[in-house]
Amino acid sequence: MEALQDIDVSRHLETLYEVYDEIENAYNEAARFYDFSCQGCEENCCTTVFYHHTLIEYFAVIDGFDSLPDELKEEALRRAKDYVKELNKFRGKEPLLKRFCPLNFDGLCKIYRHRPLICRIHGLPGFFKHPTKGIQQFGGCNRFERLKNSSREKLIDRTKFYTKIATLESQLRRDMNYVIRFQKTIAEMINDRILL
Numbered sequence: 538m539e540a541l542q543d544i545d546v547s548r549h550l551e552t553l554y555e556v557y558d559e560i561e562n563a564y565n566e567a568a569r570f571y572d573f574s575c576q577g578c579e580e581n582c583c584t585t586v587f588y589h590h591t592l593i594e595y596f597a598v599i600d601g602f603d604s605l606p607d608e609l610k611e612e613a614l615r616r617a618k619d620y621v622k623e624l625n626k627f628r629g630k631e632p633l634l635k636r637f638c639p640l641n642f643d644g645l646c647k648i649y650r651h652r653p654l655i656c657r658i659h660g661l662p663g664f665f666k667h668p669t670k671g672i673q674q675f676g677g678c679n680r681f682e683r684l685k686n687s688s689r690e691k692l693i694d695r696t697k698f699y700t701k702i703a704t705l706e707s708q709l710r711r712d713m714n715y716v717i718r719f720q721k722t723i724a725e726m727i728n729d730r731i732l733l
């Protein structure tokens with residue numbers, strides 16, 4: 538594997554951020570259709586344990602993290618360490634852990650432009666046409682399901698987003714000669730930042 542500093546991920550990241558913009562547009566269009574917003578939500582998606590599975594999204598998170606002021610980085614790193622300690626007690630039963638992502642400060646994501654796909658798309662129902670497993674459907678978040686009675690009139694088609702990100706991931710892994718499975722929470726990404 539090449540050393541991290543030898544890899545130029547910037548062109549891959551530029552493409553990823555274009556895909557993120559497309560996701561944002563699709564999400565906003567569906568949110569308008571349902572007249573749905575996160576405002577006033579008493580739960581917070583940022584307390585859900587999400588694992589992220591792509592290196593390219595790891596680099597986007599780190600890109601966002603690195604642009605934070607030093608004092609925020611230090612605080613996020615401190616929180617990430619505590620988070621991972623706690624997460625280790627909940628391996629295999631992650632849904633039981635409700636703890637804020639270390640990058641959420643006062644209810645706001647500090648890497649909003651860089652946040653991963655699942656943070657963007659989790660709230661509204663959608664589907665993915667898997668090349669071999671057929672169609673996979675996703676419900677909305679708890680609030681959506683409660684307020685909209687599991688309405689499925691407008692599903693976000695995640696297929697092209699997943700496909701574009703998968704293509705980017707393959708290109709990046711080829712460039713890096715990286716074959717190891719990737720699965721990390723945001724806290725683990727920050728905590729392990731120097732280890733990759």
Ligand code: SF4
Nearest residue numbers: 583638640641646656
């Ligand atoms: S990255 Fe941002 S949006 Fe995603 S869980 Fe963390 S704070 Fe929330």
